[in-house]
Amino acid sequence: MATAPAQPTAPRYDVHAHVGADFGFYLRGWWPYSCTVQDLLQHLDDAGIDRAVCFPFTFSSAYDPYAFADGSRVTLLPGRVPFDRENMLLVRELDRIDVDRRLYPLAMFDPTRRVAEQIRNVEQLTGRIAGLKTQPTIIESPIRGLLDEGRDLMALAEQHDWPVLIHTAIYAQDPFSQVADCIAVAAAYPKVRFNLAHSLRFHADYLRAAAQLPNVWVDCAAHLAGCQLARDPDSPFIAPRGHRVDADYARPAEVLTVIHEMLAGRYLWGSDNPFMSWADDMIRVVFSYRDEIEVLGALPERVRRDMMSAAAEEWLFGVGPASCRSGPAGSRFHTDERPGDEECSA
Numbered sequence: 001m002a003t004a005p006a007q008p009t010a011p012r013y014d015v016h017a018h019v020g021a022d023f024g025f026y027l028r029g030w031w032p033y034s035c036t037v038q039d040l041l042q043h044l045d046d047a048g049i050d051r052a053v054c055f056p057f058t059f060s061s062a063y064d065p066y067a068f069a070d071g072s073r074v075t076l077l078p079g080r081v082p083f084d085r086e087n088m089l090l091v092r093e094l095d096r097i098d099v100d101r102r103l104y105p106l107a108m109f110d111p112t113r114r115v116a117e118q119i120r121n122v123e124q125l126t127g128r129i130a131g132l133k134t135q136p137t138i139i140e141s142p143i144r145g146l147l148d149e150g151r152d153l154m155a156l157a158e159q160h161d162w163p164v165l166i167h168t169a170i171y172a173q174d175p176f177s178q179v180a181d182c183i184a185v186a187a188a189y190p191k192v193r194f195n196l197a198h199s200l201r202f203h204a205d206y207l208r209a210a211a212q213l214p215n216v217w218v219d220c221a222a223h224l225a226g227c228q229l230a231r232d233p234d235s236p237f238i239a240p241r242g243h244r245v246d247a248d249y250a251r252p253a254e255v256l257t258v259i260h261e262m263l264a265g266r267y268l269w270g271s272d273n274p275f276m277s278w279a280d281d282m283i284r285v286v287f288s289y290r291d292e293i294e295v296l297g298a299l300p301e302r303v304r305r306d307m308m309s310a311a312a313e314e315w316l317f318g319v320g321p322a323s324c325r326s327g328p329a330g331s332r333f334h335t336d337e338r339p340g341d342e343e344c345s346a
């Protein structure tokens, strides 16, 4: 009896990891503050993960690290443009160290400061980056700026078919990256594929709103930290009770499964490495890459495959049932280099 040919196994992705160094965090006594490409690849190897999406740390060297550490102020240094060095340094580090080309770099951006200069810098990396990422909270730059002075950044993403990853927050004292504003931005640019991070802080109504937008995916980055905060009745960092997804937060795999259903599968697995841990003046939450991986072992196979492979490729490359777009030819992102594309006939 003939046996069916073996199906190629879909690659597994971590869609949310930081690489680089953060002098502002270090001077301020915040932790963690660094991670090299080799560190990340070692985690992937230990966990049996094939690929990862990575991007520089949050507080670019273009901002004054002493004003940040000593005065909690975010100010650009004279003559500098946000991430003018970090994006290029990440790409170079990947060229030297990621010899098997397993990592997909996103260029970091600031939604409101020196937008034209940022665009000029990022365009020079065309073909070497896979998309864009922003973390508005730390750099105190409102995400709603993308509806106004920062709109050309989204035009750039649309022009290059670059996916965009946005940090989200629900903390009332964070006016910069509120979930509702992140959703409003995604709704305003329906041709751009967004990943709105951190499970939208487990806010049920916002997750339902995200599920209505076909260009929005959500990642679960720093899931164990989120679940720990959710077990605290009054944590201001996740959705308040009454608005929170109804799940048992002592069972992190169950939480992922519930949200995966709410999002009809547009839910992504991301570690947030090394920020699955965070220690500063207010919070101390410490988990490891291995801890996050153990949660995956408790997921139903269907959910794990969706989160780590199918949804990840749909967000990153626009492949899947809806479309079959390819990355720039000749780059590490060209579809020829990725297994599994032959199955896409759209």
Ligand SMILES: [Zn+2]
Residues within 6 Å of the ligand: 016, 018, 221, 272, 275
């Ligand atoms: Zn992150």
